[in-house]
Amino acid sequence: MNWFGKFIHWILNSKFRKLIVILLTILAFAGSMVMITSEVVKAKMLPGKSDNTFSVYIDTPTGSSKQQTMLVSQCVIDKLKMEDEVLNMALFLGNGIPMDYAGLVKGAGMKGSENVAELSVNLTDKQTRVEPSFLMVQRLRPIIKQACEPIIKDTVVKFIEQPAGPPTLASIVVEVMGDDHTKLRELAVETAAILQKTDTLVDIDIMADDIFDKYEIIPNKEKIARSALSVKQVNQIIYLAFEGMVIAHKNSYNEPEQVNIFLVLDDKTKTIRESSIEALRSKLTSLNLMNQMGMMVPLSEVVDIKKAPSSPMIMHKDLHRMINVIAETDMESQVYPLIDARAQMVEYFSQKYEVESDLTLTTYMFDIYLTDKETGEKYLLRWDGEMKVTLDTFRDLGAAFIAALVLIFLLLVIYYKSFALSGIVLLGSFLSIIGVIVGHWLADLVTRDTFFLTATSLIGFIALMGISSRNSLLLIDFAKSLMEARGMPKRKAIAVSSATRAKPIMLTAIAIMLGSALLASDPIFGGLGVALIFGTVAAVFVSLIFVPILMDNSKSMDIDDEIASHHDKSNISITR
């Protein structure tokens, strides 16, 4: 027996020393749990990914012209072109950039109006660039928002980074649901205001059309009839004059396609002096219509003009009326600002509404149910977006983890035919979580930005379960055969087997740690690398020191003398 075997034997021989090891283990476990609850180690689905590109979405308020949108875009471009790392930028005015994963769920493909623009920014190669794209975005965001958003009031400039994993609409999405459309808009504005006040939340946007002033031209039926005109004629002339129409086309042998002939008023004469009823009326006066008798009738004679608010788009989700309020997180997990903002909302809305929460353990557990104290109308604030995906993923991975535990337990019960021994192996492998959490804390200490506990960390932890259960397995197997074949006393057998198995356990552990070392520097798989490295360290300690104690205390390790004496000794070779 080498020094390690003697050390184990020394611990096993005293109840007090065993108790101390058990207490230390419990302490370490409790300590790592506190790290999670006290937000020392923060959880997030996937960390930011440095990329060679990001995009900027520019949304001027509904009803803005392409020239106004261009003005804001120009400002954004002017700021960005000063950056050395920016190689080129492609601006798409009035539509989205060529579809990418981020745009797929953010509805970029549906864009097609004068008040939108998207800018795709290509950076130098990430291998040679010092500043990761996510830090660059974090640095530029406030500068650009401050300079460019005030150009046109209510403009929203959003920075879109390539997602590390599956794309979502936004980090934080609040779906405001209810029946009354105007009330929904109010609620959405209030929700957005609360999000705006929450730390680390940026790019807040209400995904609804802005209401702007619009002029309704109402054809006066009687006057139209008396002037021998038709309403159709009136509609057509207005559209033709200001929007223009393709009135004919020509085919030609030397053209790749049909050439349209387009008719419209020229820019000079089409310009309306200002946005008012009078200006519009005076413009319409100069537009003439020819009636059936060949007489010219000024358009303004046969129509009335009225000012009215525009009617905004109505959004539905799963048959309910809804308005989305979205926000992005600025280098932070979406979990913590969400909890802050939610508390704020509950407090704010309880003045006017009865606030209820759904406390059942579902992935909708953050939802807020509102009932108007006066009218009794019901509204729902539902959290979606990356948060929902995170909760779903962590729930599913958690379930996968529990399923893995059960499966391993069953396998061990079949193999050992003992619940206690299987329990020991399982407990031993579960304790590797100490290493995972402490590892994340250490990684967070040495890295510049926050090192999150991510979905990949969880995958690493699940894989660790198998690895550390194997350690315990080999240990128990070996100790048992020592006792059966050599008739060694239990305590000594355990000590010898820990000493003998220490080498292969250490070897495989080092292999895993070295294998994961390169992963640890990867932005996405870093969590897995760290989980594997530090989890394995914990697993080695647990299986070589803690598990022997449990084995010693367990009665299932004792064997019948009868079986031992009849056992075929030649099959087991004990060499040390």
Added chain:
Amino acid sequence: MIKYQPKDFAGKLAKTFMNSPLTALLGISLLLLGFLSLQIMPREEDPQIAISGGAIIVPMPGATPQEIENIIVNPLERKMREIKGVNHIYGMAMDNVGIVNVMYKIGERREDANLKMYDKVMQNMDMLPKGTMQPLIKPFDIDIDIPIVTMAFYPKSGTTVNHEKLFKITRELQHKLNAIDSVAKTTLKGGHKPQFNIQVDLSKLTGYHLSLGQIMQAVQSIAVDVPSVKGRTKTNELVVFGVKNAIESVDDVRSVIVAQYMGSPIYLKDVATVERSIDIQNFKSAYIIHKEKYGAEPSQLKEQVTLTVAKLAGTNAVNVANSVTELLEAHSDELAKEGIGYIITRNYGERANAAVNELVHHLVLTIIIIAIMLIFFLGFKESMIVTFTVPAILAITLFVAYLTDQTINRITLFAFLLSLGLLVDAAIIVIENIHRHLHAHDVNDKEMDELLIEATDEIGAPTNIATLAIILTMVPMAFVGDMMGSFMQPIPYNVPVALIASLFIAYIFTPYLSLKLLKKPKQKNRGGH
């Protein structure tokens, strides 16, 4: 003769393959298969996620959002709700148009999903209110919708290329790109079609006492195409003649007579500016700004046309992107002569290749590190034996992945990296046990091959159970739902395969190679107990 009777399949495998000449052949062919798979498997950056769904667009000119909501969006949403497998339905009621977006649950087969959506709309065509136009059904197709290469064409500074020419040339290039293998959809963004623009001066119109309607009619009356007419001669020969298109050039449009005023004709050019240019009513446009190199002075913001190229599903992004850039390269002189420059603004092929190569590089580096570590603990030859098993295991896993139609992407390689730490274990445990037996007291009593089989067989049972335990931890991950689940899918698919392969390789090749490479330690013989 080998007296030892193996109890576990570990020992049985070791015994069967120990002295077979086919073992070496098997090893070589495994490595070859793996190498071939690595070369021919399609590469991409992210794994493919089966997102199915689509948009149903129903235009109804003149209707307000409220009207659209009541008569189009609500009934349509109810009908879509009847489809099995639909996850979310988003409705949008706007001025003049209603849109219903249908999102299926992740993993729903795209063809079935699309068919069900078409079917539902077609079945209920009779319920559409009067005044609506034909509904448009647009299914999502990620592979086709997300371009892997985009390039911007712009007029070089100092040249006089107009937009029409730029558009025409990019259009011709688009046609050539579409002919490349595995290229799916190509689109042009920011392009403007040529058009004859008639911009009427309102004051002149009033001066000549004309209305816009008259101008429209005048142009329409001469812009007609007539098919050729056949006449016959007395001898029944055909005489073919046709009316030539009255409008051939922009001058033809200019000289359209719109009215007679005081006996003299008023031409269109008298009341309007007529020119051949681009479709001015199309507000969608694209611009580019670029630098020659890092830190250089940025260029002016210029109008551009972006050409996007998508690939067919399951094809190699790297190859397609390479073919596209090669074709561009071949035309670059031609383009430069015309005064057109281009920039590749997106190249997913390059990114996929870089990501894959980086991870392959990591894999190799990790294997070397582990090999060096093992030299210290076990010795050079033992370390080499374990190191050989790694490519063999990865080769099997790659080949199985290839057979199951997977692609090489970040997540597959990530699964390999994850399994790397696990899959050397079986071989390490076997070789460590062999090592231990070789240095045991009774080493001289046994033949080398018997000793190897015994050493392998001894640790068989616990290693099998332990590997099975790790596989069991991975299996439930296959049932993680939603997008994240399908994103991670390569892990539960590939790690268990790698682990099972690691068992077989460890049991077959470790004793085989040990027999070839390892010798019983000499000092034991000389020492003579």
